[in-house]
Amino acid sequence: GQQVMQIPQYQHVQEGEDFTTYCNSSTTLSNIQWYKQRPGGHPVFLIQLVKSGEVKKQKRLTFQFGEAKKNSSLHITATQTTDVGTYFCAGGGGNEKLTFGTGTRLTIIP
Amino acid sequence: EAQVTQNPRYLITVTGKKLTVTCSQNMNHEYMSWYRQDPGLGLRQIYYSMNVEVTDKGDVPEGYKVSRKEKRNFPLILESPSPNQTSLYFCASRLAPSSYNEQFFGPGTRLTVL
Numbered sequence: 001g002q003q004v005m006q007i008p009q010y011q012h013v014q015e016g017e018d019f020t021t022y023c024n025s026s027t028t029l030s031n032i033q034w035y036k037q038r039p040g041g042h043p044v045f046l047i048q049l050v051k052s053g054e055v056k057k058q059k060r061l062t063f064q065f066g067e068a069k070k071n072s073s074l075h076i077t078a079t080q081t082t083d084v085g086t087y088f089c090a091g092g093g094g095n096e097k098l099t100f101g102t103g104t105r106l107t108i109i110p
Numbered sequence: 111e112a113q114v115t116q117n118p119r120y121l122i123t124v125t126g127k128k129l130t131v132t133c134s135q136n137m138n139h140e141y142m143s144w145y146r147q148d149p150g151l152g153l154r155q156i157y158y159s160m161n162v163e164v165t166d167k168g169d170v171p172e173g174y175k176v177s178r179k180e181k182r183n184f185p186l187i188l189e190s191p192s193p194n195q196t197s198l199y200f201c202a203s204r205l206a207p208s209s210y211n212e213q214f215f216g217p218g219t220r221l222t223v224l
Contacts, residue, residue, distance in 0.1 A: 001169070006152070031210055034215075042215040043215045073154055093209060095208075096141065098209040100145070100154075
């Protein structure tokens with residue numbers, strides 16, 4: 001079955017440093033979504049990528065979908081304390097299946 | 111306000127005592143699902159439903175049951191809970207079954223089985 005792995009599992013950064021999490025699928029994806037879960041909260045949808053090689057930006061966040069549609073990344077520039085949380089990718093299989101990655105937990109050192 | 115609600119938010123129980131976690135959404139979504147979240151394992155799907163009276167197993171269905179008698183409600187039933195079902199549970203919904211739809215999550219239910 002479809003598997004989606006994320007690395008790293010944890011990342012500790014100084015405030016102001018950049019952060020990147022990577023998502024890799026065992027199969028070609030139709031789409032990929034990214035979610036953010038604040039500490040003690042629930043996952044909240046951030047964005048969706050559909051096209052091969054697609055790049056989308058949301059302020060300091062940059063999302064990329066690989067050319068082969070098997071990997072994706074989320075990059076945060078100049079992290080702030082509000083960026084703390086766990087970031088999940090979720091890969092779509094072209095039907096109803098949406099497989100979540102293992103998540104990357106980001107902590108910020110002020 | 112458009113939302114997914116879950117109850118209870120916290121539950122401590124003992125092995126073998128049947129329990130139900132309720133889930134309700136007010137967005138008229140067709141698709142609903144249950145996930146469990148465990149450290150290092152991410153979000154794993156337990157069961158899902160593509161519409162009323164249509165349910166199917168996800169990746170980790172053992173020990174769980176669900177029903178979808180009404181569009182808005184999707185309860186999760188643990189007939190005989192065991193300690194390995196101690197976890198954080200999320201109900202989620204989306205407009206339609208297609209994976210292209212944004213998924214909305216409930217606030218979570220933290221379950222401890224002693």
